[in-house]
Amino acid sequence: MSSAPGRARDPPRYLSKAEAEAIEKELLEDYRFGRQQLIEIWGHACAMAVTKASSSSHCGHHPHPTTGIISILPWAFPLPSLPRKQPTVLVVCGPAQNGAIGLVCARHLRIFDYEPTIFYPKRSPDPLYRDFTTQCEKMDIPFLSYLPTEVQLINDAYNAVVDAVLGAEAEVGEGREPCAAILATLKHIRIPIVSLDVPSGWDVEAGSSGGISPDVLVSLSAPKECARRFLGRQHFVAGRFLPYDVQKKFELNPPEYPGTECVVALRAPRQ
Numbered sequence: 564m565s566s567a568p569g570r571a572r573d574p575p576r577y578l579s580k581a582e583a584e585a586i587e588k589e590l591l592e593d594y595r596f597g598r599q600q601l602i603e604i605w606g607h608a609c610a611m612a613v614t615k616a617s618s619s620s621h622c623g624h625h626p627h628p629t630t631g632i633i634s635i636l637p638w639a640f641p642l643p644s645l646p647r648k649q650p651t652v653l654v655v656c657g658p659a660q661n662g663a664i665g666l667v668c669a670r671h672l673r674i675f676d677y678e679p680t681i682f683y684p685k686r687s688p689d690p691l692y693r694d695f696t697t698q699c700e701k702m703d704i705p706f707l708s709y710l711p712t713e714v715q716l717i718n719d720a721y722n723a724v725v726d727a728v729l730g731a732e733a734e735v736g737e738g739r740e741p742c743a744a745i746l747a748t749l750k751h752i753r754i755p756i757v758s759l760d761v762p763s764g765w766d767v768e769a770g771s772s773g774g775i776s777p778d779v780l781v782s783l784s785a786p787k788e789c790a791r792r793f794l795g796r797q798h799f800v801a802g803r804f805l806p807y808d809v810q811k812k813f814e815l816n817p818p819e820y821p822g823t824e825c826v827v828a829l830r831a832p833r834q
Contacts, residue, residue, distance in 0.1 A: 606667020608801030665727025
């Protein structure tokens, strides 16, 4: 169930950092979701969004004038439409939870017949994250030993980059390595960037302060306040799994998810 049946839909609510943390806490403690379960749900949804993300600024289906929902996406990153012969995607993972979501996203992209490569320079000692790493290694997903500073090498090798470096749980970490060097490189690439939940270098609420400028944003559970300042091509939300009582308690006003979709595209919010 994604929402109460029959009610008019208000625009989705954009969450503060505290509200996002409260929802996650409630899922873990009251609803007994496991952390591995949540990361798996989010990572799978992010991979689905990659397969749907528009590769053109012009789309033949416009958002609904009231809800802002785009239910059909004719141009995307599906395999036949990729500009390069090899369906390569670079997934850049940070050391915290967003990085683990990136690992799961890479694994599902591999299942979907993409060719992901992972850059994971600061591996977490958390056993759960090590398990996600092992799963990727067992699926023969290559890991880069370094990220080329010559951005043209990245532009030439990959169709898109998944930004899973920092997330809502992280402080703005541009000044800390290895994040500073990664963001310096990502700011200059020309291929599309898909950011998971919060674009790296952005404040969860205030938005960009010299961070990257992604083409696609995938909000996990619900959009964060910073997404109001997202100016890229497509904004997805992956929150269909949320129990109805959580949606109601936090007044999330979730969008309608067509068919069996686990992600849906939104238009930019009115300022």
